[in-house]
Amino acid sequence: MRRLGVLILALCLCTGLAAQKVQGPFSFADHLMSTSFLSRAGKTHIKVDPPKPTDFSFCADEPSAHVSGDMDFIGYLLDSGLKEDALTLLGEKAYFPSDTLEYLAGLALFDDRQFEGAAKHFSLSGGSFAEPSTFLGAYSLIHTGRLDEAEYALFSYSGEYGELANLQLAGIGLIRRDFDACRKAVSSFTYSDHRLAESETAIAGLCNDISKRRKSAFAAACMSAVVPGAGKVYAGKTGEGVAAFMTVVPLAVITAEQWKKNGPAHWGTILSGALFSLFYIGNIYGSYVSVGIQEQVIGDEVKALVMYNLHIPLRSCFR
Amino acid sequence: MKSRLLSCIIFIFLSGAVSVRAQSLALKAVEYERVIFEGAAPAAANEAMLSRAGCLVQLGRWADAEACLSRLRMYALGPEQREESAYLRTLCQYRLKNYDAALAVMGEAEFPSAPEAMKLKALVLAGAREFDKALEQAAPLVSDRNALDALFSGRPKEKSALKALFLGIIPTAGHVYLERPDLWWTTVGTVASAGFAVYEAFSGNWLTAILGGGMLLNTIYVDNNLRPTESTVMKYNSESLEKFLQELETILDF
Known part of the structure; x- marks a missing residue:
């Protein structure tokens, strides 16, 4: 009767969790603790929007118009938030190829958050649009994760917006967690240009804060081995740490009670002992992994903040 | 009156230019926006916005169409245009699943009495869970009354x-x-x-x-x-x- 009950419980647990992605028994145990009611309380973090895929192309018809004639209108469309209309006009009307056309296409795609396409069009734009194209293109490349290309474009730049280039380089350093590169770029900030000063202060502050916040996965695993859940609290997942503690410790107590009353060879002791071991090791494994996951979450939040602080000066300087 | 007539003539001229230039509905919508950008008089701008909204509705860009209609200069709208804008705004809100907003638009403006508008009214009432009024509205519009009654007898009940x-x-x-x-x-x-x-x-x-x-x-x-x-x-x-x-x-x- 009792074994049947335990079997039904195990079946119910497996049914409820069958759809979840787990990689092994310890991962399964960690998942069980991490998704409980307790561990989820108060969970929030900033998410970075994934860039949209680009499907923009120019009209294949014989060119018949100059885009410079429509420049004001396209500017009006973009300023009014009608980016889809701007893209329709640029894509469907047969314009002669020019730097202006490439720049406007890049700008429209940039506003529509199609950064892959924006980077491509900004890279083809030159002439009087070379400077805005460099910085807007670098921003687009950073957004799509092509940090090396963005860095190369910024290092090659020499012009009046040198401080803006340093600001973007500091942002790249932060996203890469290359704090030396970030500090080097931050050291060249003058904080004298009102268009950049606020963002420079924010990026410099982030560089200081994040460099002090690095955590060790090994230390988290050791902490969880000593006090179940402590590693998760150390990693910054307090709810999950408390949930792990509330799971592992009761299982240890149950095992101790079964051992004391029924002896070590009793099936109740063996089952509860096995569950305790599974969840104890799962908790250590989870703590080790969660440092990496938490770093990724913090990385996403840092990227969102960096992108925000790089975007404001771009608007002030070029729009 | 003269200025109104003039703006209508200008609009007709601009519409002709739009239809010649435009190759697709999306491009037509952009060209109507250009009419507004080029500083058309209020009446002509309203015509352009209604036409633009019509294009966007056909493209299924409901939110953009609603945004366009919200820019209409109400003081310069004629009675027919008021009805058209009320219908289009209601349709957009209905397609965006904002049933209460659609109901509010229907209530605040002169709503047309064409069969298609009456159908939309019935749908909006049903969307706002006013099923009895929706049935009353829909009944004269259908040939198969039994199917309608059967559908309304199984109306969805809101769970708490x-x-x-x-x-x-x-x-x-x-x-x-x-x-x-x-x-x-x-x-x-x-x-x-x-x-x-x-x-x-x-x-x-x-x-x-x-x-x-x-x-x-x-x-x-x-x-x-x-x-x-x-x-x-x-x-x-x-x-x-x-x-x-x-x-x-x-x-x-x-």
Whole structure:
């Protein structure tokens, strides 16, 4: 009767969790603790929007118009938030190829958050649009994760917006967690240009804060081995740490009670002992992994903040 | 009067230019925007905006069409244009599933009395869960009255999240109320967990009974039975209403 009950419980647990992605028994145990009611309380973090895929192309018809004639209108469309209309006009009307056309296409795609396409069009734009194209293109490349290309474009730049280039380089350093590169770029900030000063202060502050916040996965695993859940609290997942503690410790107590009353060879002791071991090791494994996951979450939040602080000066300087 | 006539003539001229230049509906919509950009008089700008909204509606860009219609200069609209804008705004709000907003637009403006507009009115009323009024509105518009009556007799009932939560305390009652038989396993699991706890308590294993039973009940009963109640109710309410509206659209041939 009792074994049947335990079997039904195990079946119910497996049914409820069958759809979840787990990689092994310890991962399964960690998942069980991490998704409980307790561990989820108060969970929030900033998410970075994934860039949209680009499907923009120019009209294949014989060119018949100059885009410079429509420049004001396209500017009006973009300023009014009608980016889809701007893209329709640029894509469907047969314009002669020019730097202006490439720049406007890049700008429209940039506003529509199609950064892959924006980077491509900004890279083809030159002439009087070379400077805005460099910085807007670098921003687009950073957004799509092509940090090396963005860095190369910024290092090659020499012009009046040198401080803006340093600001973007500091942002790249932060996203890469290359704090030396970030500090080097931050050291060249003058904080004298009102268009950049606020963002420079924010990026410099982030560089200081994040460099002090690095955590060790090994230390988290050791902490969880000593006090179940402590590693998760150390990693910054307090709810999950408390949930792990509330799971592992009761299982240890149950095992101790079964051992004391029924002896070590009793099936109740063996089952509860096995569950305790599974969840104890799962908790250590989870703590080790969660440092990496938490770093990724913090990385996403840092990227969102960096992108925000790089975007404001771009608007002030070029729009 | 003269300026009105002049702006109409200008608009007709610009419309001609738009239709010649435009190759697609999307491009037509852009060219109508250009009419506004080029500083057309209020009446001509309204014409352009209504035409642009019409293009966007045909493209299914409901939010853009609604945004365009909200820029209309109401003081310069004629009675027919008022009706057209009310119809288009209601349609946009309906397609965006903002049924209450659609109802408000219908209430605040002169709504046209054409059959297509009456169908939309019935759909909006049904979307806002005013089923009796919707039936009254839809009845003269359909040939197959029996199908309409059958549909309205099975009108979707809005479930209450609070009631579902209270009923969810008794797992089976909650599942019956939410029409979710697939959650049967949580009932079995809850009963088995409670049985396990009672059995252990009678065997004298108090810690196992309290801690083990508590953990199992938390995992099966709280995490899988009580916690998802609100989202399940919201999903049920919106899905049942959407299904009803789809069937009503089919009957009304909208």
